[in-house]
Amino acid sequence: MKPKIELLAPGGDIDAIKAAIIAGADAVYCGLDSFNARNRAANISFDELVGAIRLAHQYDCQIFLTLNIVILEHEFKSLVKLLNRLVNTTLDGVIVQDIGLLYVLREYFPTLDIHASTQLTTHNAGQIPFLKQLGASRVNLSRELNLREITALAKVGQQHDTLLEVFVHGSLCIAFSGLCYSTSASAGNSGNRGRCSQACREEYETTESGNNFPLNIKDNSAFFDLPALINAGVYSFKVEGRIKGANYVHTVIDSFRKQIDGYIETGELTQDGERLYKVFNRDFTNAFLRGDLNQSMFIDNPRDHSKHHAVEKFKASQGDAISVVQIFDAKQQLHADKQQINASVDEKIAHLSIDKIKLTLQFASEQGKPLTLTVITAQNDHLINADNATKTTVLTSQSPMQPSEKLSVDQETIEKRFKNIANANYELVALDTAALTDGLSIPYREVTQLKNDLLAYLNDGIATVPEVTLPKLEHYAKPSGQAPxxxxxxxxxxxxxxxxxxxxxxxxxxxxxxxxxxxxxxxxxxxxxxxxxxxxxxxxxxxxxxxxxxxxxxxxxxxxxxxxxxxxxxxxxxxxxxxxxxxxxxxxxxxxxxxxxxxxxxxxxxxxxxxxxxxxxxxxxxxxxxxxxxxxxxxxASRQCFFQQSVGCEKPRIDNGCMLSCDKSTSIKNLKGDSFAIDKQKAGYPSIYNQDxxxxxxxxxxxxxxxxxxxxxxxxxxxxxxxxxxxxxxxxxxxxxxxxxxxxxxxxxxxxxxxxxxxxxxxx
The missing domain is CATH 3.20.20.70 (Aldolase class I)
Incomplete structure (x- = not known):
């Protein structure tokens, strides 16, 4: 039996989401303007989210929403308003860091599928059942784990009916995710709030070992490790990149789609990965995955490596030194390739629409017969067959219309109840009440029920979830007179x-x-x-x-x-x-x-x-x-060594002996003159501390x-x-x-x- 492998793509804006869908992603994760850990991404509006869900589902692709930051007390009021809207969409899951939000979701919004963010720093066998008990159906593992450790955790996940995600491509933080406070302490921009200023990518004064970017590591890529990850029991292969554009997303997802499908079909890796170098990258490493933490993981350049790779590849093909003209030609060819990628992606996504579906409501009433609502929807997506582009359904009341001298279900009543249909999927373009007969009525509860039936129909048959209000929390004081x-x-x-x-x-x-x-x-x-x-x-x-x-x-x-x-x-x-x-x-x-x-x-x-x-x-x-x-x-704190790029280290790679015996300390200084202490205690992880x-x-x-x-x-x-x-x-x-x-x-x-x-x- 072929394994089910999910390819999970980043969607920083609508074009990137479209690019991921058309490239063959099984799921896309994206964020709204608030409550997500990539504030620097363009992000999308609520209406765009609903349109993206509708579009994705036409391609058998799922949409997950990132709510992956720590939540402040005063934010729960607006957060619950958002959740009340999300439960009445067909969103496929929410990605969460905050343990309090996990509680609120499980207790009050049980229809929303919960995924534990990598910000929860999940790396051992006790944490998976902990998160499962809080309602998480899947867990995104820490990026620092190796194949042996991932395999062991996949077995734990199976025991607790929990799916595992692993990042397989994109930027790597040198710090443990969720435990990086670098820009929070120094600049007030917390990574736990989606405002990381990327201190690890900053330039520092030249270190003793001659490096200017001593904390900058290459991008992660498990492109050639997919068989091992599949055998390990990983369910979802997650690509990083919500700050990157549609061309990056399409190129990476299309490459991984072909690699996964080719391997499952033939048992062999069929792709060489060269296209991954034509979009933004800092060169690639799989050292964490291989458990080989060595100096080659670092790169003294946080910017795009693609030009350098193009030149090096051309040099290798020539077998000797190349001229300045040839270097220029190699860079120009890369530029042309990138332009071609952009044009191709733009063309592929141009016909994909997230516009709202046109909605027409036609009401008719006749004495002795039910109130009738004819619902006509017109889909704008060009991919839908013209025969199915317009759909019509009829909803009716339970009771027949009867004469009433005082109450009448007339044009005014219908418009009041139906003109503001609250569904982000549809745009009400016509409300036709011409066929209503004055002086007829049914119990108003049936008009309300008809509206609820309409909302359920517009929500793919799912009944509208009533609005939730969180109960007021009780504040218990500590024992009276007890000093801290x-x-x-x-x-x-x-x-x-x-x-x-x-x-x-x-x-x-x-x-x-x-x-x-x-x-x-x-x-x-x-x-x-x-x-x-x-x-x-x-x-x-x-x-x-x-x-x-x-x-x-x-x-x-x-x-x-x-x-x-x-x-x-x-x-x-x-x-x-x-x-x-x-x-x-x-x-x-x-x-x-x-x-x-x-x-x-x-x-x-x-x-x-x-x-x-x-x-x-x-x-x-x-x-x-x-x-x-x-x-x-x-x-x-990091699983990688901070001394290799600062004062240097004679050991080419970190091993268990380093963890247990090394107790070095040094410091690095950024270009603003701020100094940071690097400390390694025996049996502790390499860590960096503020000067104060x-x-x-x-x-x-x-x-x-x-x-x-x-x-x-x-x-x-x-x-x-x-x-x-x-x-x-x-x-x-x-x-x-x-x-x-x-x-x-x-x-x-x-x-x-x-x-x-x-x-x-x-x-x-």
């Missing part, structure tokens, strides 16, 4: 001694990576029951297995986790857990969802949001709200009534070559501040001179 408590995060076992100088909670940050079968943290935590395990955001493959073993063997009374896979298993084991700050919690519905679905006991509120945005979050009953007031500002620490003492005066606790990070991670303040001094000053000694605020500012709380002021 101070907690702290450590990662050095020697710092466990800090328990002797404070009564506050002490979280112990577990590593990202472990030796296989590692048990030392089990013993350490059992010997130090005061410490609360803190699980990191990324736990891939064996590292997740070891972390899960720690959870199962220690069975602590409480944990903090930034990883939803650990959260899933904590609930199954009956272990109390708190959602960490890297779960990007920005609204009340996240709290409600985590509590109701996974018995979560509390959550750290995102440090990306402002005072006003925090103030309106509703605390569920018996639920703790926490906030980190002092920590290094993580800009990005996050220090927010204002929140203690502003919002102490909302929070049960404030946390300070004493891990020294991200400090670079700066001397960190004495930890005991920091603890005492923060404790003094929480006890009402306001002068401690200035002392802390002096202890941490390079600090900011700009995100708390500006928000998202």
């Amino acid at each position: 408590l101070l907690s702290m995060l450590i990662c050095d076992p020697a710092d466990a001694a800090l328990a002797d100088v404070t009564d506050g909670d002490i979280y112990f940050k577990l590593p990202d990576a472990y030796k296989r079968g590692c048990t030392k943290y089990v013993d350490f935590l059992l010997e130090n029951p005061r410490l609360i395990p803190w699980f990191p955001a990324v736990l891939i493959g064996k590292d997740f297995d070891v972390a899960l073993n720690i959870l199962e063997q220690v069975k602590p009374p409480l944990i903090v986790t930034n990883n939803t896979g650990i959260a899933y298993h904590a609930q199954r084991l009956g272990i109390n857990w708190i959602a960490g700050p890297l779960l990007n919690t920005t609204n009340s519905y996240v709290l409600l969802s985590l509590q109701q679905n996974f018995d979560c006991r509390g959550a750290f509120i995102s440090n990306e949001i402002s005072k006003q945005q925090i103030r309106h979050i509703a605390r569920p009953k018996n639920f703790k709200m926490l906030y980190s007031i002092y920590h290094p500002i993580l800009l990005m 620490q996050f220090l927010n003492t204002e929140i203690i005066d502003d919002l102490s009534d909302l929070f049960d606790g404030f946390m300070i990070d004493l891990t020294d991670i991200g400090a670079g070559d700066r001397q960190s303040p004495d930890k005991i001094t920091l603890i005492k000053q923060f404790e003094a501040l929480l006890s009402g000694q306001s002068e401690a605020s200035q002392v802390l500012a002096n202890l941490v001179p390079e600090s900011t709380y700009q995100q708390y002021q500006n928000g998202l």
Whole structure:
């Protein structure tokens, strides 16, 4: 039996959507003007979305809508208005990042199919059932995974009846998606809100290893790895590119369509992939997929590589050096090829229409017979056979028309009820009431029913879903008179001694990576029951297995986790857990969802949001709200190495030994003079941090009534070559501040001179 493989295309605007459809995409994902993670794309209007759905369905293609950003509290009112419209379309799915929105969709809009965005950083076996429990039917995996890891997760997906998507072509972020705060902290443009300014593509001062674009990596392409992905059990092959145009989309999708179909038909790869180089690219790599993280993944040019490829290909064909004239000719030929691609795509999509269908309504009434509504629709799409271009159907009332002296279903009544038919698929061009007989009536509920029958007919026979209004959330206060408590995060076992100088909670940050079968943290935590395990955001493959073993063997009374896979298993084991700050919690519905679905006991509120945005979050009953007031500002973490392009590294590729033993640090500086610390802890992922620490003492005066606790990070991670303040001094000053000694605020500012709380002021 031939496997079902979905080719999923990007649609940044209507022309790109049309190009994807005509090129053979099985599905297209696109975004509206709001609530999507590609604000820089042209995006489309609601009416254009409905037209695109209608057009796509004529070609057996599906349309998915991206709602893949974190949602702020005040936005749910307008978001629910949008969802009320979407449920009455034939949209095929919504792509979601926010856990609160997942909750709202499952509870109030169950007819909308939910897809978990790559922004949810899904990379281990616990996260798939976590998302399935929240209503997701499919999951888009993190782009950093290799074939072995994808294969293992595909089996988990099958066990939980969850489809898996994998990105197979297009731009690669060097950072883990959903965990990049680079332009959020530096420029106020959050990737979690679709406003990423692409710091990874920026030019920096020439690094020690001689690179000017040390964070820029090549585009991803699995064009020749399709057989392995099919064998791995991947359902959907997703192409990136909503910022790119119709020519790019058509070329890439047409190439992949031919490659997939050719392989399924013949068992061989039939395409050479050369056309992929004729549209925008930064050269290609499949290193993540192959699990070979090497220096060749980087390219010191973030712009279009197609000209360079054309010249190099011409050189290879000549066998020796070529002249300046020949280089010029090669570039001119590429330019001509691109113009031909543009002209060809324009011609192919020119006849595709998303115009509304013309709608005529004809009413007729006669005593003793039902009220009759004749519905005439005229389709403008040239591809539809002329015999089927006009469709007519007749709808009738249940009761016959009877004389009435007081009430009459006349022209005025009909026009009032039907002239504003709310369906984005149709344009009402004529409302004919000439055949209505005055003085006749039926119960008005039947007129309403006739209208509902009409709306259902216009919506492909699907009954109109009634409008949903979210119930008002209850705001539960924390226990009266209870001041927020101070907690702290450590990662050095020697710092466990800090328990002797404070009564506050002490979280112990577990590593990202472990030796296989590692048990030392089990013993350490059992010997130090005061410490609360803190699980990191990324736990891939064996590292997740070891972390899960720690959870199962220690069975602590409480944990903090930034990883939803650990959260899933904590609930199954009956272990109390708190959602960490890297779960990007920005609204009340996240709290409600985590509590109701996974018995979560509390959550750290995102440090990306402002005072006003925090103030309106509703605390569920018996639920703790926490906030980190002092920590290094993580800009990005990566599975790739940041040292290869900054200070250089003698190792040609990253291996497990690098993760466990490397503890380098350096810095890079952009052309504005801003410096960023690159830090690699032993058993941690390479990370980049802001030059300033996050220090927010204002929140203690502003919002102490909302929070049960404030946390300070004493891990020294991200400090670079700066001397960190004495930890005991920091603890005492923060404790003094929480006890009402306001002068401690200035002392802390002096202890941490390079600090900011700009995100708390500006928000998202």
